[in-house]
Amino acid sequence: MAESIRRRRAICIMAAAAGLPLLGVSSAARATAQPLVWTGQALGASATIILNIEDRDKATRLIRHVVAEVSRLEDVFSLYRPHSALSELNRTGALAAPPPELVALLEASRGCYDATGGLFDPTVQPLFALYARHFSRPKADPGGPSRKALNTTLALVGLDGVLANRDRVVFTRPGMALTLNGIAQGYITDRIVELLRIEGISSSLVNMGEDRAIGAKPDGSGWRIGLALTEMAGEPNAVVTIIDRAVATSSAAGFHFDAYGHFGHILHPRLGAMPERFARMTVVASDAVTADGLSTAFSLMTEDEIRGHARMRPDITVDLVALGGGSTRFGHSP
Template sequence: MASLFTRRRAIAIIAAAAGLPLVRSAEPARAAADAVVWRGQALGAQATLILHDDNRSRAATLIAQVVAEVDRLEAIFSLYRSDSALCELNRVGGLAAPPTEMIALLERCRTYWETTKGLFDPTIQPLWALYAHHFSASGADAAGPPAAQLKTALTRIGFDGVRFNRDRIAFIRPGMAMSLNGVAQGFITDRVVNLLRNAGVTSSLVNMGEDRAVGAKADGSPWSIGLASQEDSLKADAVLEIVDQAVATSSAAGLHFDGSGRFGHILDPRTGTAPQLYRRLSVVAKEAATADALSTAMSLAAPQQIPDMLAPSDEASVDLVTMSGEHLRFGMDG
């Protein structure tokens, strides 16, 4: 049975080194006795790292390196740490001597913004803040924020209003702010994968909010990734088998601003609306950052628009379920 890893509920690394057997389990506590296991917090969620290695000291050192790297990157990209580089940028509208990782991610964001014709846009934060503020107020209008406030928020959105180079990042319009939540977890997943590979790990499944496989499982078979629209679902509506690929899933059901479930967290940067076109949309790509960004953007696109967003160089494909229950695939066999 495939495990259902979700963006907010599970963060894990299950890895084998030196050709040792690899246990794929939904219950990290049942890891084999020879495994080194770490449990704690990462990216605001419970995390479990399991590494199988005949040298336990080496395994413990590698896990410590992973934990330190995740913490370092979270200090750059997190919206929930007031001392992060991103929060500083949003507070003052500019950032001098930005971390090189932030510039690297913004360069990727520009590519995704262009590829999706603006459906992926990190400057969505003012719109997110408007919805969050509106529905947190007592007696909030169930119809959503007033049209005038939506119009004002939309004037602050647009990745073309972000200027950046290795020396500085700046917003060119007042009131702009960014959220990297739609891509940073994938970016961090990719960084952890690189760290593991450089340490000689050849078989691993990494989940830092998105899944990415290093090679196949230790027995040579593909990794199985279960897909579901609900975070607490115990049953997959589809199972993907991957080797050296990443999978990211977006679903409006993941978070709602309102109690009725009318306004989901996937917001259209062009209109300010919260369309719910799909029960879930999953993207498979070579890198987790690409899968992460595209799954968000494609959730706002009609099915006929999706193939145009699949760049051949990314070897990306899509598996989705519409709100009516129709199961569609693009760029996949079958």
């Protein structure tokens, strides 16, 4: 089940690398007129970097640096590495001298929590564990956990119960736990973009579970990002074009706890599992952390509520597909 649970995103970059060679680090010296395309993994998701750079030795060094940085950040944020900072915090309820990246991401999470009226809440991990335990049992009640179990678990949810500064992170209620799966991929994407910019890269597309562009393509055109309802889709159902922007997608098809698909992975922090409203929710923003967090929270809102948030946020575009199949795009043009 762990492999399925960690795949919480359905992202497609179908149009971005069309016709480009896929080059690993060992073959970076080939095709010098072409961009270098690296593929790998970040937090259990497929990862891709498209680098427009002539110096292949520098490109190889940068990719190695990226791989090392991603691994280092997974040691902070991963729920599936028992030695990670997040795993230790969830086991013990407190973490002294936390990694600065964990503190920074909790601050970003709090900003998204406040902006969405608490709908983005990384303390839903106890709810996730409740549904996972329930539906892993033989002959589990298809109606889900009991009301008593749900209410007991909901009492553990709330970012107001997490105190964090550079010296310590503490849960104020025993039994609390965090998942950063709804925002950590955006954070890692932003971190890799920062790393590449420091090295002078001016044209690149970075995907560490979410997409972010550095500049435009060498011909001045934008990067085309294909949006699909599932990762297995053969063709995108929409395309956005970005320059110096980020794209994040949440999908109802990402993961379901039950065989009938009634209990999805995007959990309401005050209600638990709720009927899904959208087949795909995509947000384009100036950075991947913002796009990632909002795509999760917007999945729990009505379309009118999302539209209201977009009016107040000229920095974002929303592209969504309702469960019935109708698509809508509104907000600032990417």
